[in-house]
Amino acid sequence: MSKAKIILDACCGSRMFWFDKENPLVLFTDIRDEEHILCDGRSLKIHPDVVSDFTAMPFLNESFKLVVFDPPHLLKVGKDSWLAKKYGKLPEDWPRLIKKGVDECFRVLEDYGVLIFKWNEDQITVKEVLKAIERQPLFGHTTGRHGKTMWMCFMKLPINE
Helix, strand or coil: CCCCCCEEECCCCCCCCCCCCCCCCEEEEECCCEEEECCCCCEEEECCCEECCCCCCCCCCCCEEEEEECCCCCCCCCCCCHHHHHHCCCCCCHHHHHHHHHHHHHHHEEEEEEEEEEEECCCCCHHHHHHHHCCCCCEEEECHHHCCEEEEEEECCHHHC
């Protein structure tokens, strides 16, 4: 019996943070399907189950119980640099793009579904992102003074949509 894909990774990249990179409950999507050799010789493989733009996903409304969204977070990075290959690059109008992505994640979430949003503050602060997406998380985690990555948890509450 096959398990339903109840979790969506809307911007999976190389699936870096997944313990099980082939989790049968997850539908992995990304706008890219490519491979690269990084500057240190490691292989970077981005092979989503579905090639999809996170601002216009090909899924029905309320298709998933959990959505993970880890979009590109870098503005100032060379187009062909290893950082761009690994993490992607944001356009200058990043607030519009990220808001559209978050809105799309909420569209495909079931009522009372959960969105886990990952952001790195290296170039754009979480405060700027929250202003752009016009939503407040329920809670989040920062890595404190040793890092700039934050995980935030949102829930789709029908009264707010």
